[in-house]
């Protein structure tokens with residue numbers, strides 16, 4: 001089994017979730033299974049309302065679910081304590097959102113080091129690490145400006161620097177190009193590719209933009225809370241088809 005050569009970073013098995021109660025109960029995820037191996041870059045594509053954010057938030061331990069198993073980096077969410085999950089969120093996972101979520105009354109570097117204010121790290125060390133993250137996204141010179149003075153693409157890079165601050169193993173991105181023009185958006189996606197190639201980072205990128213699929217090695221389509229297609233399992237299916245064809249040939 002080739003999958004055993006890799007480390008499973010995300011394992012979601014038959015997850016169900018719905019909103020509302022009684023008559024108003026609406027299923028949002030209907031038996032979703034998804035496995036992501038270390039170093040993969042996966043695009044999760046689906047129309048608005050298909051359940052993408054819900055799934056991403058569950059994987060990031062930011063939301064609850066009703067049935068099924070969720071395991072991220074060896075932590076079984078149904079058994080883990082909240083402190084363990086919080087540590088995983090802070091240290092192992094980076095989040096990037098459509099709306100950047102930057103604080104305008106702070107400078108860019110202050111936004112980037114904000115996660116450090118929850119740790120015992122010395123301020124000087126935190127700043128150094130923050131500058132390193134800003135350097136990584138090519139925005140070191142703008143470190144002392146407030147995000148309000150930056151373009152959309154630059155803001156998203158600051159948000160990415162903040163996500164990279166703790167050197168996470170997994171980056172979860174929810175519509176990261178949603179507020180950017182298409183060229184700027186493509187640059188951001190290309191940068192994600194670079195992070196993947198150079199740092200071996202595992203990325204899950206949620207988008208409703210079909211055209212961004214060409215940047216990902218593996219594309220997963222979701223519709224109405226059901227995975228419609230997954231490049232990884234299609235590879236599997238192809239081999240099954242091949243052996244089926246072979247069997248037919250042998251029979252004739």
Ligand SMILES: Nc1ncnc2c1ncn2[C@@H]1O[C@H](COP(=O)(O)OP(=O)(O)O)[C@@H](O)[C@H]1O
Nearest residue numbers: 019020028046047048049050051052053054055
């Ligand atoms: N907090 C909530 N309460 C009720 N319904 C919600 C809530 N969050 C999301 N939904 C519904 O769940 C469905 C999936 O939402 P979401 O995961 O945000 O989809 P996507 O990110 O693909 O646009 C949508 O129909 C949405 O209206």
Ligand SMILES: [Mg+2]
Nearest residue numbers: 052053054174
């Ligand atoms: Mg969404």
